[in-house]
Amino acid sequence: xxxxxxxxxxxxxxxxxxxxxxxxxxxxxxxxxxxxxxxxxxxxxxxxxxxxxxxxxxxxxxxxxxxxxxxxxxxxxxxxxxxxxxxxxxxxxxxxxxxxxxxxxxxxxxxxxxxxxxxxxx
Amino acid sequence: xxxxxxxxxxxxxxxxxxxxxxxxxxxxxxxxxxxxxxxxxxxxxxxxxxxxxxxxxxxxxxxxxxxxxxxxxxxxxxxxxxxxxxxxxxxxxxxxxxxxxxxxxxx
Numbered sequence: 001x002x003x004x005x006x007x008x009x010x011x012x013x014x015x016x017x018x019x020x021x022x023x024x025x026x027x028x029x030x031x032x033x034x035x036x037x038x039x040x041x042x043x044x045x046x047x048x049x050x051x052x053x054x055x056x057x058x059x060x061x062x063x064x065x066x067x068x069x070x071x072x073x074x075x076x077x078x079x080x081x082x083x084x085x086x087x088x089x090x091x092x093x094x095x096x097x098x099x100x101x102x103x104x105x106x107x108x109x110x111x112x113x114x115x116x117x118x119x120x121x122x
Numbered sequence: 123x124x125x126x127x128x129x130x131x132x133x134x135x136x137x138x139x140x141x142x143x144x145x146x147x148x149x150x151x152x153x154x155x156x157x158x159x160x161x162x163x164x165x166x167x168x169x170x171x172x173x174x175x176x177x178x179x180x181x182x183x184x185x186x187x188x189x190x191x192x193x194x195x196x197x198x199x200x201x202x203x204x205x206x207x208x209x210x211x212x213x214x215x216x217x218x219x220x221x222x223x224x225x226x227x228x229x
Contacts, residue, residue, distance in 0.1 A: 036166075043209065043220055043221070043222045043223045044158075044160075044209055044211070045220065046219060047217075049218070058216050058217070094166070099168070099171060099177075105213060105216070105218060106214075107213060108156035108171035108172075108211070109158075110177060113165060114164075114165055115165060
């Protein structure tokens with residue numbers, strides 16, 4: 001089982017970026033998935049989650065109304081659309097999987113990608 | 123919103139010694155508590171879930187205890203690969219908050 005993120009890069013304040021997380025080695029459509037970020041030298045911040053069927057989504061307050069999580073089960077891919085980016089959004093962005101199927105976040109995160117770096121700077 | 127607080131921020135320990143550090147929740151999370159280990163440049167790795175159950179392939183020297191608002195992670199005899207940062211996370215309520223981390227460094 002594996003998660004591989006991509007789509008990070010350098011973007012100006014106010015800009016947009018779309019992150020992807022491609023999954024392999026497990027039944028993608030059976031698992032809730034999440035995005036967690038880590039600013040340089042800092043701790044982990046939970047930002048978004050989506051249920052296995054995509055019907056329930058959560059966004060933490062710092063990103064609500066600016067970021068949107070989605071999934072395409074036909075492509076085994078999780079997305080994070082990031083708009084109106086701010087300097088404080090600079091971080092490594094990790095995708096992660098629920099430990100059990102059909103649990104939508106009420107379990108630990110047992111599989112993580114290696115992350116993709118997002119830098120917001122003028 | 124539940125706030126997770128870890129202590130100490132840094133713990134200096136010699137190889138072979140025991141390391142114990144804490145995680146406190148601002149309100150009860152039952153046993154919905156996980157511990158993760160993170161090494162520089164790597165993704166977090168799940169160690170403990172359900173406050174006290176070891177994840178797959180995690181050595182027995184790692185143990186977790188607690189429930190409600192007070193939790194502890196113990197490494198019974200530190201090995202060189204255990205020097206890392208450890209985070210707790212509650213998954214009882216949204217957002218799935220993490221503690222700020224405890225860095226275990228070589229004494």
